[in-house]
Amino acid sequence: RVARATITRLPRYLAYLEGLDAQAKTVSSQQLADGAAVKDAIVRRDMSDLGITGTRGVGYDVAELVEHLHRELGRGEARRVVIIGAGHLGLALANYRGFGDAGFKLVGIYDADPELFGNAAGDARVSNVAELEKDLAGNPGTLGIVTVPGGVAQDIVDRLVAAGVKSILSFAPTTLSHPDDVDVRHMDLATELQVLAYFAR
Amino acid sequence: RVARATITRLPRYLAYLEGLDAQAKTVSSQQLADGAAVKDAIVRRDMSDLGITGTRGVGYDVAELVEHLHRELGRGEARRVVIIGAGHLGLALANYRGFGDAGFKLVGIYDADPELFGNAAGDARVSNVAELEKDLAGNPGTLGIVTVPGGVAQDIVDRLVAAGVKSILSFAPTTLSHPDDVDVRHMDLATELQVLAYFAR
Ligand SMILES: NC(=O)c1ccc[n+]([C@@H]2O[C@H](COP(=O)([O-])OP(=O)(O)OC[C@H]3O[C@@H](n4cnc5c(N)ncnc54)[C@H](O)[C@@H]3O)[C@@H](O)[C@H]2O)c1
Ligand SMILES: NC(=O)c1ccc[n+]([C@@H]2O[C@H](COP(=O)([O-])OP(=O)(O)OC[C@H]3O[C@@H](n4cnc5c(N)ncnc54)[C@H](O)[C@@H]3O)[C@@H](O)[C@H]2O)c1
Numbered sequence A, B: 001r002v003a004r005a006t007i008t009r010l011p012r013y014l015a016y017l018e019g020l021d022a023q024a025k026t027v028s029s030q031q032l033a034d035g036a037a038v039k040d041a042i043v044r045r046d047m048s049d050l051g052i053t054g055t056r057g058v059g060y061d062v063a064e065l066v067e068h069l070h071r072e073l074g075r076g077e078a079r080r081v082v083i084i085g086a087g088h089l090g091l092a093l094a095n096y097r098g099f100g101d102a103g104f105k106l107v108g109i110y111d112a113d114p115e116l117f118g119n120a121a122g123d124a125r126v127s128n129v130a131e132l133e134k135d136l137a138g139n140p141g142t143l144g145i146v147t148v149p150g151g152v153a154q155d156i157v158d159r160l161v162a163a164g165v166k167s168i169l170s171f172a173p174t175t176l177s178h179p180d181d182v183d184v185r186h187m188d189l190a191t192e193l194q195v196l197a198y199f200a201r
Helices: A004-018 A029-036 A040-049 A062-072 A088-094 A097-101 A129-136 A150-162 A189-200 B004-018 B029-036 B040-049 B062-072 B088-094 B097-101 B129-136 B150-162 B189-200
Strands: A079-084 A104-111 A124-128 A143-146 A167-170 A183-186 B079-084 B104-111 B124-128 B143-146 B167-170 B183-186
Touching: A004 A029, A004 A040, A004 A062, A004 B189, A029 A040, A079 A088, A079 A129, A088 A104, A088 B088, A097 A104, A097 B189, A104 A129, A104 B189, A124 A129, A129 A150, A143 A150, A143 B189, A150 A167, A167 B189, A183 B189, A189 B004, A189 B097, A189 B104, A189 B143, A189 B167, A189 B183, B004 B029, B004 B040, B004 B062, B029 B040, B079 B088, B079 B129, B088 B104, B097 B104, B104 B129, B124 B129, B129 B150, B143 B150, B150 B167
Parallel strands: A079 A104, A079 A143, A104 A124, A143 A167, A167 A183, B079 B104, B079 B143, B104 B124, B143 B167, B167 B183
Antiparallel strands: none
C-alpha cells in the first residue's frame, strides 16, 4: 500500500506519459517531474515506493511505466459507480468525461424527485431511489457517490452500506457514521478554495 | 508558510472545535485527533508547525486555538470569489453553503449563454461573461473558479489574468498556461474517486 498523496499523483504521471509522442521510448525523472508539475525528488521517491526502477542516465521505459501505473491504479478493471442525488452536483459528475477516462463506469444515478425520473445524466438515466437496493443486489464492489442534501445523507449511506457498498465518496456537509469496514471519504471543495486563498495572501 | 496538507486539516480542527459544548475550556491533542479523524502525532506536528503550544497534561485552550486557526485561515477577511460557467458544476458551487461558512463571498457568476442571464445562483445572479472585466476592475484579490468546458478554459483564464486575478481554481480538464505569479490549481474529482478505488481493492 502506498500513501494517499502518491496515489493522487499517479493520474498526473499517466496523463503526461499518454500525451507523449509515440517515438518517445524513455523518459527521465526530471521530464516526468516537469510534465506532472511535481518536484523531481518526489517523482523518484514515488517510483521507488512503487518498486519501479529506471536505468541510470537513461531514465524509465515509457511502455513499462505506463503498464505498471495502469496495474497500480486498477485501470483494466471496470469499476462500477452509482450516484445518489441527481441535482446540480450529481449531474455535473454524471456528465464528467474524466470519470470514464479514469476507468469508472456510471451504472446508475438515483433521485427521490419524480420530476427527474428518466432524465438523461451522462450515460445513464435518472432512476427512482427506491430501486437502489434491487439494482445493487449481486454487484459487490460498486462505489457510491453521495450528492444529496445534508439532511438525508446519513439515510442514504445506511442504505448503501446495507446493500453491500464498501467505498463511499460523500459531498454532503454532514459527519456520517458507518461501520469500520466501510471507507467513507468526504470531499469539500471549500477546503480547496481555502488552500488557494491561504497561498494567495 | 505551512505545508498544503496541514492547511487542508485546519478546517477539520475548526469544525470540531466549533461543535464543542460552550463549557469545554481545553482540549487534548488526542480529542482533537479523534474529532478531526487525524492521527494524534499529526495533530501535534501541525500545532507545532503553527507555533501553537498546549500545556502538558491539560491540552490546548479552546478559545485561543479557535482564534489562532481563524487568523491562520484568514477567516476574518471577506474573500471575494467569481465563478465563470453557470452550468451544472458552477451552479452546484454557487449554491454550496460551505463556501460562505469558510468565509468566501460569491460576488459574481458568469456565463455566455443568454438563456441563463439573470437566473438566481446562490446569492448572486448569472451575468453576461462580457461584463467580467468591468466587474473585476478595482477589485484585486478576487479568486476565480473556472467551470466552463475544456475548449474555452484557456481563454477564460487569460481574461481573468489580464483583469488582475492572481488565484484560480480550475475544474476544466485541460492543462492551462499562465504567468508564474498567478497560482492556477486544478481540481479533478476523478482523482478522489481513484484514491477511493485504490484503497477498496
Ligand atoms: N462538498 C462540496 O464541496 C460540495 C459542493 C457543492 C455541493 N455540495 C453538497 O452536495 C449536495 C448536493 O448539492 P446540489 O447543488 O447538487 O443540490 P441539489 O439540491 O441541486 O440536488 C440535491 C438532489 O438530491 C435529491 N434528493 C433529496 N433527497 C433525496 C433522497 N432521499 N434520495 C435521493 N435523492 C434525494 C434532490 O431531489 C435533488 O435532486 C448538497 O448537500 C450540497 O451541500 C457539496
Ligand atoms: N474536474 C472535475 O472533477 C470535474 C467534474 C465535473 C465537471 N468538470 C468539468 O467542469 C466543466 C463544467 O462542467 P458542467 O457539468 O457544469 O458543464 P455544463 O455544460 O453544464 O456547464 C458549462 C457552462 O459553461 C458555459 N460556457 C461555455 N462557454 C463559456 C464562455 N466562453 N464563458 C462563460 N461561460 C461559458 C456554458 O454556457 C455552460 O453553462 C466541464 O469542463 C467539465 O468537464 C470537471
